[in-house]
Amino acid sequence: MRNIFLICKKELKSYFASPIAYAVMALFALIFGWLFSGYTHYFAQRGMEAMMQQQPVNVNESIIRPMLGFASTIALFLIPMITMRLFAEEKKSGTIELLMTSPIRDIEIILGKWLGSLLLYICVLLMSALNVALLFAWGKPDLKPVLVAYLGLILQGGCLLAIGTLISTMTKNQIIAGGVTFFVCLLLWMLSIATAFDTSVTAQVLNYCSIVTHIENFNKGVLDSKDVIFYLSMIFLALFLTSRSMESLRWRS
């Protein structure tokens, strides 16, 4: 436990030692700010019309949900940037020899690194929470669906980060690690789009396997244990494969 925490702390420190973490966070604050102002503006217009037609309007439905839905798409671009260095950098600089000859277990290294990347990802998500907090200050949106949506984002992020961690163990080259991770994320994302309206069995299975499909319920504010279990088992699987990959690093190299 102590070792996981140590590695995690080290990862977070080195993220924040470089300007990249701040740049990414600033970029996302900007994107979310822009989306937020766009949606609120639209909402205000629609609100007027709706009031005239005496229809109910909902902040959750018309601002928070589309905004967080967009966040899950942005994650596809964000994840490779976060995970590409995790192992590739240590392999390149040789510090992996320090970690692997220290009395800590491989799985502790892996969990520490993954946790570090997840915390950074959560920090980035918090940039969007600033905007959401504004809505709570001035309006009365429902809290529960917002929390569920964030939980979904974190689970999906954890899943993609685990895949990125796995890919980072396979190369010394950060750019390759990042590129392949982006490609895999993109593939998963497209898979869910391509199979969404196809009813054949294979398409449904593929659709089920797509990591992006399971975010939809969360985004609607529906907490389904099936989705949670799916994400948790995908995280487990990817991290397990990472430990196998590290093991083979020993035997191959």
Added chain:
Amino acid sequence: MIKVQGLTKRYARTVAVDDISFEVEKGQIVGFLGPNGAGKTTTMRVLTCFLPPTAGTANICGFDVLENPMEVKKRIGYLPETPPLYPEMEVNEYLTFVGQIKGIPGADIDKRVAEVIGRCALGDVRAKLIGKLSKGFRQRVGIAQAIIHNPDVLILDEPTSGLDPKQIIEIRELLKALAGEHTIILSTHILSEVEQSCERVIIISQGKLVAQDSVVNLTNRLRGAEAVSLEVEATEGKPDPTEVQGRLEQVAGVSRVMMKDSKGGRLTFEVESLQGRHIRADLARSVVNSGWNLSELRAVGLSLEDIFLQLTTAEPKQEGGQK
């Protein structure tokens, strides 16, 4: 302290280490000498549990590297060929991190960090970013991280390579000071390095162990002493090893007799002469006069000289060509 038996490491195509056996006693400082590509780094990586051996065993402080890697790792300090440093960390912070993952209890960390900073003369740079340090300082930070948990065994891979002469002297001094407390293996491809810092030397070339001896004996051999391998057989039954050894030691000009092997009724010895003495004829006569058969007699010094030649000629080229 360190016991290696039949160690073999094969990569996809190359056999990097081929059936090496040696032992290192507690408190010794041993030089691992060989030209580039000899398999020094590979052997060290097996000893530190970074790579598993393909065959054979390595035992450190009574723990096997495959069966009990955690225990081995706790007792080993390792400086790889390139020091494993995080450029974005400060020296203090880095040593604290390494101390923590080496399992030093939280209460003792600050004390240990201060101690190694003192030993490695890092006081002036303790709050500097590692990325901003000079090569000599980085090497010292590398040594500091290797000794932070006060390990029984120190394994240093080419600790002086790429440094300028002044830095080399500083590192040598540091190693000498450390020698009392730790068992040290250091690798190098430079002969004079071993003469300077080590008590014993293990020479490998192309993955094979060529010689292991005290530095004094080796320099003797180099200066024209003769080394002879001979096989003795009894005409009937088995010769008594101590008796044979005793007879050989009495031959004029012999400085040392080592028993190498006994297979069936056959004993193999390695005999060394004093400087400038030729002992082969006398050895043969002595064996035959004692009523034994001499089944083989050959000089073994030659291959060693070849290696030294390779080492001494390869040195300037590598220094200039690499990095």
